[in-house]
Amino acid sequence: MTLEMERLPTEAFMRSPELANEYQDVHGLYGLYDKLAFTNGLMLVGPKGIGKSLSVAAYAAKHKIPQIAFDCSEDVRRSHLLGGFVLRGGDTPFVLGPVTTAFEVANECGSCILTLEEANTLTPQMQKVLNGILDFRCRVEVPEAKKVFQLNPGAKLWVVGTMNFAGYGGVYELNEDLKSRLNMLPMTYPNTGDERIVLDAYNTRVSLGLNKTAINGLLTLAHETRQQAMEYALSTRDLTQLMQNMSVLGPDKALWLMSGKFEGEDRTAFRQRVSSVFGIEIAA
Numbered sequence: 001m002t003l004e005m006e007r008l009p010t011e012a013f014m015r016s017p018e019l020a021n022e023y024q025d026v027h028g029l030y031g032l033y034d035k036l037a038f039t040n041g042l043m044l045v046g047p048k049g050i051g052k053s054l055s056v057a058a059y060a061a062k063h064k065i066p067q068i069a070f071d072c073s074e075d076v077r078r079s080h081l082l083g084g085f086v087l088r089g090g091d092t093p094f095v096l097g098p099v100t101t102a103f104e105v106a107n108e109c110g111s112c113i114l115t116l117e118e119a120n121t122l123t124p125q126m127q128k129v130l131n132g133i134l135d136f137r138c139r140v141e142v143p144e145a146k147k148v149f150q151l152n153p154g155a156k157l158w159v160v161g162t163m164n165f166a167g168y169g170g171v172y173e174l175n176e177d178l179k180s181r182l183n184m185l186p187m188t189y190p191n192t193g194d195e196r197i198v199l200d201a202y203n204t205r206v207s208l209g210l211n212k213t214a215i216n217g218l219l220t221l222a223h224e225t226r227q228q229a230m231e232y233a234l235s236t237r238d239l240t241q242l243m244q245n246m247s248v249l250g251p252d253k254a255l256w257l258m259s260g261k262f263e264g265e266d267r268t269a270f271r272q273r274v275s276s277v278f279g280i281e282i283a284a
Contacts, residue, residue: 003145006086007096010105013068013112015061023058024201026194027051027187033059036183038111041134041159043119043174046187049235051198052162053117060113066105069115070098072122074172081129082142094145099133102157103140103149111156119161120171127175134159134181189226192219195236202240208247217277218242224273230266234258256282 033055036042044052053069060067070081083097096104098114106112116122116130132140138157139150151157161182164171174182190198199215202208222234234242238258245254255274259282262270271282 003147004091004093005083005096005145006093007101007104010066010108013066013105014064015057015067017061019054019058020062022205023051023054024198025055025058026190026197027055029055030059030062032185037113038156038158041161041182043161043163043179043182043184044187045163045165045184047189047233047235048164049237050187050189051236052187053115056113056115056160056162065111065113066109067113067115068098068102068105069117071117072119074121074123076122076126078126078129081126082140083145085144099130099140100142100149102159103151106155106157107152110154111158114157114159116159116161118163118171120163120174122172124172124175127172127178130159131177131181133157134178189222189233190236192223195219195222195239198236199239199243203243206244208243210243210246214246214251215243221273221277224277225270230262230269232261232263232266251278252280252282255280 027050037059044055046052057067057069059065079097081097081099083095083100085092086095098116102112102114114133119127122130129140132138139148141148163174189195196215196219199218203210203215218239222236222239226233238261242254242258245257249257255278259267259270259274267284271284274280274282
């Protein structure tokens with residue numbers, strides 16, 4: 001009896017070419033990716049909202065490489081990664097998971113990028129499932145499907161993970177055996193000049209019409225929240241969200257809405273910084 005396997009069509013994993021145009025490579029990652037792609041696995045380590053995931057998706061779009069992105073969590077089990085049988089009427093197909101799908105797509109297209117978002121939310125046991133696809137074996141055995149997933153000659157698979165710092169809630173330390181199989185790339189917030197490039201490009205592309213004074217104020221506000229005095233720091237993603245809200249709600253309501261990301265004394269401190277930077281008094 002032939003095993004019936006199911007997965008999404010390869011077209012579902014092709015990123016829009018527009019993504020490559022939208023991403024501003026202020027971290028200089030494209031040149032690094034050109035050298036590291038399809039060698040060892042890569043883990044991007046840094047705060048939320050600085051473009052870790054976007055950089056990989058944009059790189060895939062630029063080079064027309066299918067990319068499979070999987071959102072990890074502590075609830076992920078082996079079957080979520082590798083796949084499992086699904087009862088459907090009188091049939092029981094084996095539905096591939098992101099890891100096994102990545103092998104199949106790579107064999108079909110010649111290359112594939114597997115992105116594991118927030119990889120350090122995986123439990124230590126689930127991290128070990130990844131070992132075999134990141135070392136010399138570059139394969140995974142699925143006994144329940146009676147199949148070994150591996151690359152055909154000439155096919156390439158690149159595994160890229162993203163993770164926040166260990167201080168975030170709901171995360172685990174990476175196993176040493178997993179870490180030893182990865183290049184670990186530390187990232188941080190872009191400097192003010194680079195971040196201005198991102199915001200200016202976003203302002204133009206989305207036609208928000210914000211002036212230079214407003215953007216400078218946002219950069220100053222973000223810098224002040226990143227001095228480790230507050231539990232929450234404004235990311236580049238927060239700033240683009242603020243810009244969009246300012247264009248439709250006005251600065252007062254947009255900044256008031258953003259204050260909801262802060263709690264207790266931090267919210268008070270944020271309100272004070274808004275008053276100092278923008279001259280706006282927002283409600284508590």
